[in-house]
Amino acid sequence: MMLGVNIDHVATLRQARRGSMPDPVAAAVICEKAGCDSIVAHLREDRRHINDDDVRRLRKTIKTRLNLEMSTSEDIIKAAIKIRPDQATLVPENRDEVTTEGGLDVLSNMDRISDAIDRLQSKDIKVSLFIDPESDQVEASKKAGAGIIEIHTGKYANAREAEDIEKELSAIAIAADIGLGAGLVVNAGHGLDYKNVKGITSIKGIEELNIGHSIIAYSVFAGIENAVKEMLALAR
Ligand code: PXP
Numbered sequence: 001m002m003l004g005v006n007i008d009h010v011a012t013l014r015q016a017r018r019g020s021m022p023d024p025v026a027a028a029v030i031c032e033k034a035g036c037d038s039i040v041a042h043l044r045e046d047r048r049h050i051n052d053d054d055v056r057r058l059r060k061t062i063k064t065r066l067n068l069e070m071s072t073s074e075d076i077i078k079a080a081i082k083i084r085p086d087q088a089t090l091v092p093e094n095r096d097e098v099t100t101e102g103g104l105d106v107l108s109n110m111d112r113i114s115d116a117i118d119r120l121q122s123k124d125i126k127v128s129l130f131i132d133p134e135s136d137q138v139e140a141s142k143k144a145g146a147g148i149i150e151i152h153t154g155k156y157a158n159a160r161e162a163e164d165i166e167k168e169l170s171a172i173a174i175a176a177d178i179g180l181g182a183g184l185v186v187n188a189g190h191g192l193d194y195k196n197v198k199g200i201t202s203i204k205g206i207e208e209l210n211i212g213h214s215i216i217a218y219s220v221f222a223g224i225e226n227a228v229k230e231m232l233a234l235a236r
Pocket of ligand 1: 150191210214
């Protein structure tokens with residue numbers, strides 16, 4: 001499996017003092033040196049961590065792929081079209097959340113989401129939809145015109161009882177199968193860490209994992225290059 005490293009939390013640390021350090025772009029360069037396959041950054045509507053200048057600099061600097069996580073708001077779509085990431089991952093966004101909660105409801109927002117997909121794809125930006133592991137959301141993603149889905153692994157990551165863990169893993173495996181059958185590229189992410197990632201790597205067909213918080217948290221102790229290398233070894 002490939003690994004995309006989400007560097008939002010490097011910017012979160014910078015924003016704690018509203019200064020210039022640590023620089024998420026410098027972190028991205030080290031993640032690439034460690035061998036990651038893509039860099040993920042979420043340009044939130046409130047710019048609480050990653051800002052417009054970060055994404056502009058990421059676009060100019062990184063050598064792998066830039067995967068921009070984003071909502072479907074008009075301002076953000078316009079910003080993405082200017083930045084031209086390799087991929088846009090559409091996520092639901094809510095001002096009060098501490099992190100992305102739940103997947104996109106593609107079924108209920110088909111027109112808005114398919115319009116955003118058309119606009120981004122017409123600029124050669126690949127589009128991924130971040131969805132819960134539910135068959136109707138996978139099918140709706142295909143219908144909306146996305147080429148990629150990212151299955152939200154948050155419920156799996158939060159499950160504590162063996163039975164719940166199995167139930168969530170099985171939902172992810174079924175959703176991945178349906179996605180692959182529909183010809184979609186299937187990725188996964190959210191809440192994955194050095195322990196729980198093994199359950200996900202046992203599912204065949206998932207192409208890329210997008211992981212942020214656990215890698216950046218571990219890098220405080222191990223350094224970001226080692227933290228990425230250790231996660232890469234598990235993903236591969
Ligand atoms: N994938 C998506 C679509 C996300 O929104 C996030 C969180 O920004 C992640 C992956 C990474 O989640 P985590 O930081 O929990 O690893």
